[in-house]
Amino acid sequence: MNKNRILFGASYSAIEPLGLLHLGGLARDLGWERSYHLVKDHNFEDFFEIVNDYKPFVVGFNVYTGNHLQLKEAFEHLKKDYPGIMIIVGGPHPTYFPRESKIFADYVVMSEGFYALKGILEGRFKSAIWPPRKSERFPHPDRKTFYDLYPEHANSKIKSIITMTGCPYTCTYCYNSSKPEDIDAPELLSGVTGRLFPNNIRPVEDVIKEGLEIKENWPTEIIYCQDDVHGMDTKHWLPEFVKEWKSKVNLPYHAQMRWEMTKGANGTQRLEMLREAGCFGLTLAIESADKVIRKEILSRGMDQSTMFTGMKKLIDFGFKVRTEQITGLPYGATSEITPMNLRADLDLVKLNVDLKKITGGPTMAWASTFAPYRGTKLGSYCEKMGHYSGDNSDVPDTFFEESILRFPRKWVGLGLEHFKHNNELWLSESELSKYRKQNAELRRIFNFVCLVPRGDELAENYLLTASEFNFNWLSIFTDTHFQNLAASGDYEAIKTLDLSENLEKLGAKKDVSLYLACLPKASLAVSKVQGLIDEKSFSTAIRHHLYDNVLYKDDNMINEIDSSRASDGRKDNFNISS
Structure with a gap:
């Protein structure tokens, strides 16, 4: 093994592993050689070959719930073949399950990893679980090393950046809702209060430096800003960012925010600044179409009118808008009666259809299937109410698989937890299998039916009566749907x-x-x-x-370019004719 050589690893994604790139920047600044490997489909054979050829002294891997079991097996294999190698794990799963993660790693880094990794690489920290200490400035990311290894990411016209960590909201399905007492070793966090992932905002000058590096070195048309909520600070950070990004980087970008951030005069000011900076698209989450479910189950208390008013404002500003929603939620245990199971999922389609009819947006509607991650508030809720009793060994590593929950037949109310063992109240195996397949198919066709007039009716007819779920049957139902609408004069x-x-x-x-x-x-x-x-x-x-x-095409920029070309053409013609 070569001292001062580190191999960073993560599961493969079309999006750059931003956390690893910033950690790689830290290793670079400390004089370490770096390499990166992205594991596809849990196949670690190539990873083992890289370790054999590169001979790193340290392997650092990003672990999330869904790939943790495969990684445990891979690291056991790695330690058997290379007992001298040092393994560091970080990310969501090690942060909330540090004791479990320590079984297959020498170091477990909880929360933000800059402080801990620096101490480990400098040899100051012993093998242990390292809880969060203090936030440190983001190192400049190690893009060049990564892009040299992964040209498909380098050549992608969309590049991702992040300007901050630490979402201020507490959605129950997110690990950000968890507190120190929710982890599997709360004694490690003595004295730690509040969020496990702290609010850490990058200086504008650092973001601009990164944007310029991207623009000058790799083909890029669009930046995707991966902040959970972009543009929170409208008094200081955002005005400075707008000025510097527009004048120096001037790349259009897509970002994410909350509906509440569009409200009132401050929301209008925020959207004006984002448009001025070159932000042309925003992703906002609806999650559930029912206000009771949003408030009691998801801790997202905004009302429906905020979405309609916000969407109208976004469309009027010229933003491309993508909505996100979660299907297959743990229904049936709220204080008030709510839609259940497939009906609740279909109501999400209707909400998006109504939004588009009234406001002109969204541009795209995206849906996932809920996964009950241990350590999150909603994961614990599912266990308490009886929707889930597993250990997360069955949790898929994407949001696009069939649900692993079980579901009540009807709304029961707050007392559902007392009936978790009453099988009469829960869907039978055949009913559960049917709903899981319907849910998975709805997720697959979600954006399409949201684009169709009265698309919720099309989706319902198709999901309830189609002999099979495939494109041929969807086409048949779509044709019938449109013929009926046309016959009524639509x-x-x-x-x-x-x-x-x-x-x-x-x-x-x-x-x-x-x-x-x-x-x-x-x-x-x-x-x-x-x-x-x-x-x-x-x-x-x-x-x-x-x-x-x-969604990721800035039509306004295209129009500006076309206008500029036309202007240049007129100028050239004038010069020629003169």
Whole structure:
């Protein structure tokens, strides 16, 4: 093993592993050689080969609930073959389950890792669990080393950055809602109060330095700002950022925020500043369509009117908007009667359809299936009420698998916990399997049905009566839905059917033309799917179209460029004619 050589690892994602890149920057500043490896599909064979060839003295890995069991097995294998190697783990799972994580690692870094990693690499800290101490300034990220190893990330036109950590909100499904007493070793956090991931805001000058490096060295059209809530401070940080980003970096970007941040005069001021900086798109979470579920189950107490008013304001400002929602929540134990199971999920479609009809947004609606992570408030709630009794060994490592919860047949109320063993109140195995499949299919088609007039009705008819869940059956139900709407005089339906016929003239197959006609920039979508015959390839092409050509396309910048080119052309013509 080579001293002063560290290998950083994480599960593969199309998004850069920002946390590791900043930690890599710290290692770089301390004089360490760095390498990175992203593990695909839990296959660690390539990772083991990298360790054998690179011979690092330290391996540091980002661990989350969902890949923790595979990593435990991999690290046991690693220690057997390379007993002298030092293993450091950090991330969400080690932060909330440090004692469990210490079984397969020499060092467990809880929360923000800059202070602890510095002490470890400098040889000042012994093998142990290192709880959060103090926040330190983000090191400049080690992008060049990572991009040299992963050219697909370097060549992506979308690059991600982060300007802060420490969300001020307490959504129950997020680890940010947890407190020191919620971890598996609370005695380690004696004297630690409040959030385990502290609020750490990067100086504007550091963000600008990173933005300039990205712009000058790698092909980039869009920046995705991965902050949980971007632009909180409208008095100091955001005004400085707007001025510096616009004048020096001037790359358009997409960010995330809360509906509450759009309210009132302060919200208007915030949106004005974001647009001035070049922010053209925002992602905001709805999570549930029911106000009682939002307040009591998710700790998101905003009312529906805030969403409608906020969406109208966002669309008027010209933002592309993506909504996020969670399906398959632990229903049935609220203080008031709420929709249940599939009905609650379908209400999310209706809310997005109504939003679009009234305000013009969202541009895209995205849905996930809830996973009951241990250590979160909602994970504990599921265990208490009887929705889940596992140890998270069955938790999928994405939000796009079937639910692992069980669900009551009907609303019971706050006393549901007393009936967790009464099987009569819970869906049978066959009923549970049916709902899980319906939920998974709704998640798959969620954005599409939100684009369709009265799309909640289409989704309900399809999910309840289709013989199979596939594109052919969805097309049949979609055609019937539009024909019925058109027969009743629905203008949008008539217009969409006409567009469908025009798309066929452009080369779209008859069985997909109506589906394509429902999409933004439909004629462009036709060119993306021509020649594709299998459903998976078609679905992938549509997803890329919706992200690359719609959500992450700054149409205002395109118009500015086109206008500039036209202006240059007029100037050239004038010079020629003169």
